[in-house]
Amino acid sequence: MKYKISLFLLLTAVLFSCQDQDEKRRAENAKEAKKKEAIFNNINKGWTFIDEPINEISESQLNSWTEWRDFMKEIGDKPRKTIGAFQKKSVAISKKAMALNNTIPTIFDQPAFKSRISILITKIRMLDLFIHLNKIPDDKVVFLVQEINKELISLERQMDKIV
Helix, strand or coil, X not given: CHHHHHHHHHHHHHHHHHHHHHHHHHHHHHHHHHHHHHHHHHHHHHCCCCCCCCCHHHHHHHCXXXXXXXXXXXXXXXXXXXHHHHHHHHHHHHHHHHHHHHCCCHHHCCHHHHHHHHHHHHHHHHHHHHHCCCCXXXXXXXXXXXXXXXXXXXXXXXXXXXC
16 A cells, blocks of 8 residues: 555656656747747848859850759759758759769860869858758858859859850
């Protein structure tokens, strides 16, 4: 009898202590969801790539370069719903950027142009890395999108110089 009472008190104490844990867990989950939503909104606002050529000369030269067209089409499409969509898009952009380095047209096959493509690829890979971290640094992701835009402009200006 003595053991039954102590067992009953022990089970009661365990059940009441678990309820406190559930409330704390729910509060933490709600806080984490708000944080993830803020990160998503910040990345969604900053995810705007320049997907149009800056002039007609570079546009006419790039029409024959299918990898470049695929790359520009890929960065032109913006993910909409979740962080996972942004992660998938960054992987796709990274693959398309890597393909750029493999097939450079002969007119642009110069060291200055290749170095600009390498810089562009590096920044895109950094974007892919940062967006796949457990705690996504949204300010760095937005900054990298801006840097990629600068590199795209620099690359197109280099094309103009070559042509």
